[in-house]
Amino acid sequence: MGAVTVTLSGVSRPLAGPGAGYALEPPAVVYTQSMQVLDLAATQLSGTPGVDATGDFYDVFPIEIPARGQEAAKDAMWWWVVMGDVCGKGMAAASVAASVRHAAHTVASDALDASAGGPVAPDPALLLHRLHDILMVRTGRRFVTAVAAVLRPDGHGWLVGRLAPAGHEPALIRRIGGAVEVVSAGGMLLGLVPRQLAPAVEVRIGAGEVMVVFTDGVTDARPGPGGECFGLERLTDALTTSSGQPVRAVVDVVTTSAMAYRRGFLGDDLAILAVSPSV
Numbered sequence: 001m002g003a004v005t006v007t008l009s010g011v012s013r014p015l016a017g018p019g020a021g022y023a024l025e026p027p028a029v030v031y032t033q034s035m036q037v038l039d040l041a042a043t044q045l046s047g048t049p050g051v052d053a054t055g056d057f058y059d060v061f062p063i064e065i066p067a068r069g070q071e072a073a074k075d076a077m078w079w080w081v082v083m084g085d086v087c088g089k090g091m092a093a094a095s096v097a098a099s100v101r102h103a104a105h106t107v108a109s110d111a112l113d114a115s116a117g118g119p120v121a122p123d124p125a126l127l128l129h130r131l132h133d134i135l136m137v138r139t140g141r142r143f144v145t146a147v148a149a150v151l152r153p154d155g156h157g158w159l160v161g162r163l164a165p166a167g168h169e170p171a172l173i174r175r176i177g178g179a180v181e182v183v184s185a186g187g188m189l190l191g192l193v194p195r196q197l198a199p200a201v202e203v204r205i206g207a208g209e210v211m212v213v214f215t216d217g218v219t220d221a222r223p224g225p226g227g228e229c230f231g232l233e234r235l236t237d238a239l240t241t242s243s244g245q246p247v248r249a250v251v252d253v254v255t256t257s258a259m260a261y262r263r264g265f266l267g268d269d270l271a272i273l274a275v276s277p278s279v
Contacts, residue, residue, distance in 0.1 A: 054269035055086030055093025084146035124148035135191025143192035162200035178243030217270025
């Protein structure tokens with residue numbers, strides 16, 4: 001399958017509040033890349049006025065796993081999807097986020113599961129475990145929540161793989177018809193205390209379906225100090241209304257819903273990433 005051009009942004013303009021007295025929302029950071037297999041869209045917003053840098057991060061990158069033995073002619077291309085949220089804001093948090101992204105690329109080629117005599121495959125739980133070990137040594141115990149998934153096309157229109165969380169918000173999959181599935185949540189934070197390797201869960205994303213990962217700046221969005229959070233229920237409702245829409249529209253709907261709900265109140269940084277099989 002040829003490369004597809006993907007725009008890693010769902011919003012590229014400030015959104016106004018509902019009336020006088022509310023600040024304009026800051027513009028999203030826009031990214032464009034070319035990728036194979038995956039359709040991607042994402043947005044990232046700083047919660048600090050006048051500062052573009054954030055401690056929220058995401059990355060999508062391929063890894064080729066050489067086949068072994070009888071499978072020697074069948075090298076497999078997988079795609080890593082990684083999102084994280086460094087505690088704190090501003091340049092200090094952004095510096096740690098950049099380090100974690102770099103570390104993810106470094107350790108991804110060795111985060112492999114060859115158990116039970118099956119084919120070698122990337123292991124998102126092992127990737128998170130190794131990132132945790134790095135954070136424990138290098139960042140002075142500045143902790144990070146994260147989610148990692150590894151996906152590949154199955155040849156029948158699906159993306160299949162595994163996902164593992166580390167104290168992060170749950171991944172969501174909007175199925176055909178608009179139903180939203182909560183994939184996985186919880187796990188231990190990275191870089192805070194010694195942790196055990198948490199198991200990964202299986203994920204399958206079909207044509208017309210979208211997996212969304214996000215930071216808590218989305219669910220914790222509120223219209224002012226002490227206000228009720230946007231929450232997971234409102235987020236899943238927003239995803240349901242995007243039924244049948246491509247990834248860019250999904251990110252648009254989620255971002256616009258959360259930003260409208262907080263009515264110009266600047267809270268936490270936020271990031272949203274949507275993934276779907278290319279068609």
